[in-house]
Amino acid sequence: MIPNWLRQRAHLTPNRVALYDDTQSISFAELHDRTVKRARQFVYLGVKKGDIVAILMKNSIHMVEVIHALHYIGAIVLLQNVRLSIEEIKWQLDHSGARFVICDAPFPDERVIEWNEFIKLRERDGEWQTMYHLDDVATIMYTSGTTGKPKGVMQTYGNHWWSAIGSALNLGLHENDCWLAAVPFFHVSGLSILMRSVIYGMSVYIMSSFDAKRSNELILQGKVTMMSAVSTMVQQIIQQLKQPYPPSFRCMLVGGGPVSQPLLHSCANWNIPVYQTYGMTETASQVATLSPDARHKHGSAGKPLFHMGIRIEKDGHQLNANEVGEIVVKGPSVMKGYWQNEKETNAVLKDGWLYTGDIGYMDEEGFLYVLDRRSDLIISGGENVYPAEIEAVLLEHKAVKEAGVIGVADETWGQVPHAFVVLYDGTATEEQLKLFCMSKLAKYKVPKRIYIVDHLPRNATNKLMRHKLKKWVEEA
Amino acid sequence: MIPNWLRQRAHLTPNRVALYDDTQSISFAELHDRTVKRARQFVYLGVKKGDIVAILMKNSIHMVEVIHALHYIGAIVLLQNVRLSIEEIKWQLDHSGARFVICDAPFPDERVIEWNEFIKLRERDGEWQTMYHLDDVATIMYTSGTTGKPKGVMQTYGNHWWSAIGSALNLGLHENDCWLAAVPFFHVSGLSILMRSVIYGMSVYIMSSFDAKRSNELILQGKVTMMSAVSTMVQQIIQQLKQPYPPSFRCMLVGGGPVSQPLLHSCANWNIPVYQTYGMTETASQVATLSPDARHKHGSAGKPLFHMGIRIEKDGHQLNANEVGEIVVKGPSVMKGYWQNEKETNAVLKDGWLYTGDIGYMDEEGFLYVLDRRSDLIISGGENVYPAEIEAVLLEHKAVKEAGVIGVADETWGQVPHAFVVLYDGTATEEQLKLFCMSKLAKYKVPKRIYIVDHLPRNATNKLMRHKLKKWVEEA
Structure with a gap:
């Protein structure tokens, strides 16, 4: 005391x-x-x-x-x-x-x-x-x-x-x-x-x-x-x-x-x-x-x-x-x-x-020496952004079947989130999904890019392989 | 921890x-x-x-x-x-x-x-x-x-x-x-x-x-x-x-x-x-x-x-x-x-x-503002000296019937202890009592003066009145 x-x-x-x-x-x-x-x-x-x-x-x-x-x-x-x-x-x-x-x-x-x-x-x-x-x-x-x-x-x-x-x-x-x-x-x-x-x-x-x-x-x-x-x-x-x-x-x-x-x-x-x-x-x-x-x-x-x-x-x-x-x-x-x-x-x-x-x-x-923050943590302008949280919001959208989020290097913010989604059908656009995120998430958590893809890279136990997503971004 | x-x-x-x-x-x-x-x-x-x-x-x-x-x-x-x-x-x-x-x-x-x-x-x-x-x-x-x-x-x-x-x-x-x-x-x-x-x-x-x-x-x-x-x-x-x-x-x-x-x-x-x-x-x-x-x-x-x-x-x-x-x-x-x-x-x-x-x-x-340290505490050259401790030693001497110790202002040490004792008989001298204390106590605790007196000032409940002893020293 x-x-x-x-x-x-x-x-x-x-x-x-x-x-x-x-x-x-x-x-x-x-x-x-x-x-x-x-x-x-x-x-x-x-x-x-x-x-x-x-x-x-x-x-x-x-x-x-x-x-x-x-x-x-x-x-x-x-x-x-x-x-x-x-x-x-x-x-x-x-x-x-x-x-x-x-x-x-x-x-x-x-x-x-x-x-x-x-x-x-x-x-x-x-x-x-x-x-x-x-x-x-x-x-x-x-x-x-x-x-x-x-x-x-x-x-x-x-x-x-x-x-x-x-x-x-x-x-x-x-x-x-x-x-x-x-x-x-x-x-x-x-x-x-x-x-x-x-x-x-x-x-x-x-x-x-x-x-x-x-x-x-x-x-x-x-x-x-x-x-x-x-x-x-x-x-x-x-x-x-x-x-x-x-x-x-x-x-x-x-x-x-x-x-x-x-x-x-x-x-x-x-x-x-x-x-x-x-x-x-x-x-x-x-x-x-x-x-x-x-x-x-x-x-x-x-x-x-x-x-x-x-x-x-x-x-x-x-x-x-x-x-x-x-x-x-x-x-x-x-x-x-x-x-x-x-x-x-x-x-x-x-x-x-x-x-x-x-x-x-x-x-x-x-x-x-810190090599990686909490495996998949994205730090954007000093704010912590967790991919899982953004993925959960994306999955709330009725058109989204799967979602994967990663941090991508950014000159101004250090990192910004990018998302990959697999859709049930072709109706949702990147803009629509961003607006949906905007209504649910802080602005800094809204993915700067949302890529619509056929499938997400997963390992044998069906776990999302985020490092592969990083490669996809580099290749894009 | x-x-x-x-x-x-x-x-x-x-x-x-x-x-x-x-x-x-x-x-x-x-x-x-x-x-x-x-x-x-x-x-x-x-x-x-x-x-x-x-x-x-x-x-x-x-x-x-x-x-x-x-x-x-x-x-x-x-x-x-x-x-x-x-x-x-x-x-x-x-x-x-x-x-x-x-x-x-x-x-x-x-x-x-x-x-x-x-x-x-x-x-x-x-x-x-x-x-x-x-x-x-x-x-x-x-x-x-x-x-x-x-x-x-x-x-x-x-x-x-x-x-x-x-x-x-x-x-x-x-x-x-x-x-x-x-x-x-x-x-x-x-x-x-x-x-x-x-x-x-x-x-x-x-x-x-x-x-x-x-x-x-x-x-x-x-x-x-x-x-x-x-x-x-x-x-x-x-x-x-x-x-x-x-x-x-x-x-x-x-x-x-x-x-x-x-x-x-x-x-x-x-x-x-x-x-x-x-x-x-x-x-x-x-x-x-x-x-x-x-x-x-x-x-x-x-x-x-x-x-x-x-x-x-x-x-x-x-x-x-x-x-x-x-x-x-x-x-x-x-x-x-x-x-x-x-x-x-x-x-x-x-x-x-x-x-x-x-x-x-x-x-x-x-x-x-500290007015008095532990009622009767004597501080001599930064060392704490408790009258009761010196009194207890004096009382161990077979000639001593009563003892009272107080702190007296000293230019070098701030304070030094002085003692007053009542004897059973007239055999002990100041020097003998000091030597006795020396064998039992740290040097800075040994009273600089030991006064042999007829009685000690006590109140109705027989408690030693130290402030009276201080007066006795001033008068001496």
Whole structure:
């Protein structure tokens, strides 16, 4: 048990700036005051400890208030990706049993409370969570999986705490640090910045959506010293850049897939200290991080954070250095499990070890190399896209008999999904199928190309051979 | 569960310097290699997980090897104050049930293994503690109490971990930090530096005993950036100082009682950034720390570390700001309890809150002021001295009928003990009683003056009124 983070932080360093956006800055004391007001409004609504409340918002100071306010009550925060389709969002609300969803834009659901209405609510005294139990669930984030149905990752206070501490032990803690949050708070890469903020007493500069030009301004003016990004963001940053980054900027933490060699070279030229990282929702962010002084380890995701153990396994046996197998990780930032999904939880959590499904190896010095994310995972502009989920939607269309989805290299997004379908009859066109997907899926999940074919490549046990589909694309 | 600290550290930053002394420096990889060798020698000796092994050594690289080696096996390390009397040391060995005591100098006990003999031992493979369970006891340190008999404080891996993390969240973490360890490792102020070292990946400069001139050299040369001290050490440092400290020196952490206003002013003049701290063996070091930017809070011990809660209680009720009562603290660095002493454990640990026995208050802003350490505690040169313990020894002398001990202000040591005794007859002299104490007690506990008197001041319930004794000294 440790003291409520924001409350303790406001007590220890009340006047330090907690949050900036383009129009204002607020101190930890102010953030705390606002949070208590929001918490009182939630109590008025009837929200109690243990309730699940969803948030469907873009990055903003308001969103931060809502997250901390729910934790002040001890409610569980369900963070939802605003880019998901209505159907996907409703599915999560239903599955989680969320009582409300706080939105910053209209959304068609009876559980919705729009921010503009929320702030008009009256207030009521509540029982505050002045101490956090590290084993309690703080947040839920749904991720899709190979089976198609999203799984609600339960992240505890302890998971977030250890993740923040592990990051600090690796990157250091400077009193003047300010972290640019241009990745969404509904992803763990963004949420973890907010957790670090209250734990470290660190300022965060909030961007509602990524703007390369503005990011460069803030960094060149010395206003931010650290930033989280994915490769495509770094690419855009470099396209906009006219002068090298100053020494005050000390860390560009890049997740969501490896950074290409040419991009790494550009970064070095522009004095951008890139820390490549490997992490996932299930580990409350970073598992391993490669520091710039280990740049000679091309393609590596670095060494584990201090609190994490990593090993490579195959057929239940731990492998030696340089042998390729499944990446298995252990440590106190590993999730508690999937929300109301014992089967999937037991499938990945064994004796405290998380079986990531990712394929890789460690070299003699213990540097991790990730070769393949979760066998068939597509990472498009930093968003995880699971082929199985898209295939399931395609199969819902009455004309589709079989479907296979793969990731195809893309200059802007890293990867984009392409689909192959076998039809019952000849009635559906590529455009029709895309429109159908559009109505069911987030835009970034809709296949950029849908190829109508006679058959899909399958092996003897009828399993789809995705690597063959990749060949088909190359040949096309 | 988190990875074995030294092992993980040697894996993550093998080439970084772990330890310096005046003749050498060794990297984390070397420290790990040496530690494994020592661990194998302990296995040869028959030491197993859960065994208690005592260490009776002055600060040295060897001592660090022994501590980490015992943790490599999962043995519990009993740290003993080398200044204690033979009788006191043997009592601790007996009470703890230690199997061995590793000494760097001859000591008359059958459990002793001298370092020079230890290093000649053969080696044997063992089962290593590759993960630490945070609830396991890592170290035991005996502290004396008001009842006279020393109590063995059980510090878990978690206690040390949280203490290190809380300190980093307050003081920051810079990659070039090097901490000067001039306080003994057998005190928590010294041991906590070693724990921080492996957790942070921070260099430590080891001094076998405090040397003000050498400390100044190291700091002026920029070789060390942080230091732990007690007031008397800071005084000596300033007496030796001829030029102000450089900006590279960023923290003088001063514990063991408040720093006087004149000394604080001298420190400001010499550019010594003093962080006054309040902590104890039972909290694995710092509870609260006052940063230099809060210097206007004269006499305060600062605000709690991030993971700690503090409240002031009287008669079971929590007091408001500025009301004086007992200081009660809670948090994950609070000890597991006293070794095989349920009674004393239950007397101080209630519902996770540690009743420190110290008296103080908190102001409106939450700054802690410590008015009296454990009612009658004497702090002499940073060492805790309990009157009851000295009184018990005096009463063992056949001529002594009654005894009362108090702390008297002393320019060099802060405080020194003075004793008042009532004799059965007139045969014992002050010198004889001092010699008797010398044979039973550590030198710093031997009363500087022993006054032979007719009676002691007692209240209606026959309780010794120590404040009256203080008046008697002033009048003498």
